[in-house]
Amino acid sequence: xxxxxxxxxxxxxxxxxxxxxxxxxxxxxxxxxxxxxxxxxxxxxxxxxxxxxxxxxxxxxxxxxxxxxxxxxxxxxxxxxxxxxxxxxxxxxxxxxxxxxxxxxxxxxxxxxxxxxxxxxxxxxxxxxxxxxxxxxxxxxxxxxxxxxxxxxxxxxxxxxxxxxxxxxxxxxxxxxxxxxxxxxxxxxxxxxxxxxxxxxxxxxxx
DNA sequence: GAGTTCCA
DNA sequence: TGGG
Numbered sequence: 001x002x003x004x005x006x007x008x009x010x011x012x013x014x015x016x017x018x019x020x021x022x023x024x025x026x027x028x029x030x031x032x033x034x035x036x037x038x039x040x041x042x043x044x045x046x047x048x049x050x051x052x053x054x055x056x057x058x059x060x061x062x063x064x065x066x067x068x069x070x071x072x073x074x075x076x077x078x079x080x081x082x083x084x085x086x087x088x089x090x091x092x093x094x095x096x097x098x099x100x101x102x103x104x105x106x107x108x109x110x111x112x113x114x115x116x117x118x119x120x121x122x123x124x125x126x127x128x129x130x131x132x133x134x135x136x137x138x139x140x141x142x143x144x145x146x147x148x149x150x151x152x153x154x155x156x157x158x159x160x161x162x163x164x165x166x167x168x169x170x171x172x173x174x175x176x177x178x179x180x181x182x183x184x185x186x187x188x189x190x191x192x193x194x195x196x197x198x199x200x201x202x203x204x205x206x207x
Numbered sequence: 208g209a210g211t212t213c214c215a
Numbered sequence: 216t217g218g219g
Contacts, residue, residue, distance in 0.1 A: 179209075
């Protein structure tokens, strides 16, 4: 495995973690899942304003957001069907990068970024278990990703996450604010239409 | 509350 | 393009 870059304590970045063949295989898993659990448009709590990014999920629990709030639930908000199973390749990536003591992931959020979409600076803190790390895998066009500290006012830095890259938020960076400023169309030939899938693996409940 | 832009 |  490649050497990880530690952007800040607990934030590890593996550029090129997945080779092209592994990216293609994982993309096929994503497409299979989306055939059963189509992308949905989340909306903001209280206001109902839609996100620009569309989402789906793998695994027993999926992250959703609507006027009722942010939460994890076992079924698709539109179809009401259970989420597709977590692909073995994602479980293997978790085992390889999250650490031997991390309990298996329960949620595999699929975010689809088209050109012009973004994700504002936020913390991942809807999990009941905030000790397990969060693992992110990128497929397709490069994203301009921004990460700061555990407080919104903390300074931030920007990196470019390319197709096949892995990023882990653990320890002191588990609650780091982060977001996606934009994606850069035409930087990958993996998907076809311009855009980026981000797959985020999380443990939700205490083991 | 993960929505929204702008300035150097 | 980077920063905030």
